[in-house]
Amino acid sequence: MTVFVALRRVHPSYSPDRLDFDSCYQEWNFLPEGSAKPQPNYIPAPLLEDYAEACRIRTLSPKASATLSRRCLQGMIRDFCGISKSTLLQEITELRKRVDEGDAPKGVNSEAVDAIDQVRGIGNIGAHMEKDINLIIPVDADEAQVLIQLIEMLFEEWYVARNSRQQRLARIASVSDEKKAAIANARAGQNALAPPTVNPPEESTE
Secondary structure (H helix, E strand, C coil), rough: EEEEEECCCCCCCCCHHHCCCCHEEEEEECCCCCCCCCCCCCHHHHHHHHHHHHHCCCCCCHHHHHHHHHHHHHHHHHHHHHCCCCCCCHHHHHHHHHHHHHHCCCCCHHHHHHHHHHHHHHHHHHHCCCCCCCCCCCCHHHHHHHHHHHHHHHHHHHHHHHHHHHHHHHHHHHHHHHHHHHHHHHHHHHHHHCCCCCCCCCCCCC
């Protein structure tokens, strides 16, 4: 929501019968901080910063927001997928190859790659100068929001899912270790309570 605050500014030649509203009032727009959703701190800070900034300026400057989202998506490919190329297009191509060959990280599928490729052009508008500098391609707030929603989806499907999987596996390993230790302790206790073994006397051969 945009808040308008009216401030009275009195002109030196102020006269009630010649009231000039343009000179008496000034409007200040206080924009909200943004619609960024809380994200876990195990997501790299640079990605969170780009995401939060893209959310914050989405309505104020959709093109700049799209550029930040594009950089965030590229950063996710480099960090989560371990792919770093000269351009985002080359990185997407390599990621698609790894998905097809079954070498992509868990959670990275062809649908995610297709989505990144489809929205790549929106961010490219702000990231690269067009050949014809007089050609202006607008980006509206709804289009910028599409990129933000993709980032949020990949945060969930990549980083959050990986962390949850790691926690579950760690818990399984912990339970297994606890049970192994309990079994070992139980066996040690049984051995301690067992009566000593008495060997029968040897028979005399005389």
